[in-house]
Amino acid sequence: MNNFEEYDDPELYDKEIESYLPELPFLKKWASEKSGTIIDLACGTGRVTIPLAEKGFQVTGIDVHNGMLKKAQQKSSSAGVEVGWLKQDCMNLNLEMKSPLIFTVGNSFQHFLTNEAQDGLLSSVNRHLEDDGIFIFGTRFPGVEELLQPTTEEYWRTYRDGEYKVDVSTISHYDGLEQIQHYTTIRKYKDGHGEIVDEKRTNISLRYVFPKEMERLLTSHGFEIVEIYADWKETPVTNESDEIIYVCRKV
Template identity: 30%
Template sequence: MKRIDHKEIYSDGKSYDALNVFDTDVPFYSKLIAKYGQPILELACGTGRITVPIAKKGFEIVGIDISEAMINEAKEKAAEAKQDIEFIEADIRDFELNQKFSVIFLPFNSICHLHDFESIASCFSCVKKHLKPDGRFVIDVFKPDFKILLRDKNKRYECADYKNPYADNHVKLTETNWYNEADQINQVKWYFEIGEKEIEQDLNMRMFYPQELDNYLRFAGFEIEEKFGDYNGSIFTSDSSKQIIISGMRNNK
């Protein structure tokens, strides 16, 4: 299994939240949980961007993430919101919680951190161990976009401009990328411009093509029930930017 290579990018929960200010996926997961039940397990829960609002709706949810900094931020937010959520520092490729869940989800492109087959297979095998026989496993990941992957690697592209959580100024984020077609990893470099300073960080994202991802799931023993192209529940098509897959365990329902 490949080593984790994103320690830096997830070393500061407050900056992550300042960059990722959106919650358009929360109603989607809430509806799903109302339909399929609880408890729920969020894989790669980060700062609890989804976990905390789901708990606030009265659902029992557990979050696991490999980054201590992200988990600490999640715990802080849960305490502020007076929510009793179990956050566990663990690798989604190798965990044992002694509990089964009705819904397990791997949201917001986190699967892109599983770079090789062993990582994907180990994660899916852990999911199977923790899913109730009639439970659902949900993955949300963008569809690879060739216009982005095949951009000029020497050119910087604007990415975001957001409020600095530590000072009264803004952070300007630009990026370069080079897509390795052999291992399907998009090697992104982020440049954070903060006042006079510039900080560089690497973000390596494995791309998952639609048929490939469906077949990884089938190979691991899952059956795909629905595949959406957005959080409104539109059917996944060639024009969709996202792949949102709802699957259950084959022969177990």
């Protein structure tokens, strides 16, 4: 299972989330405390990588998806900023460098669906961090509302795409044994008369990790959790949180 359907159209990906940058101030703060090349894992089209480079940071973006990397290269070239783009599997990194700061955003941690995949990611990160290096990532909080979403089509949001209005809805099914949520995203393109002229469906599966499970997982891979937040604004975590942001130190 390559789990790439949601990313096979980089143009659509950017239309929907390129301008969404809640992580940027938080990452800039941590990047300002480090010297050396920062690594953005699962960088996609460079949504966060390029803005950091524009602020003067040395950044390398790593992804396994050719289309997303190609789009990222085009964007950084157009912006006139230098970014190192590399195609590698985040579960088996082989870089000729170590970094003081590695991060992955967009809840990318949830794309690693098995215990072996999570182990591969965290081992790769640890190997490529400098001593006392920092690893930052976020993941959706596995709360009741998040996991027990309706299995029928549910409206999510609407946005404009040129002349069309796009209504987005989702269908989800949570597999409790595997801790995986299976999503189908449905985009209905409507003309000026409200008639549906096109429909696109994509599928994605996301692994959920409970907080105590994550604590044990990170500790076993040589990380100390130094900060936990409910969002990129450093809000404290509660049972009503939608996500958890982890700041970890290599020990």
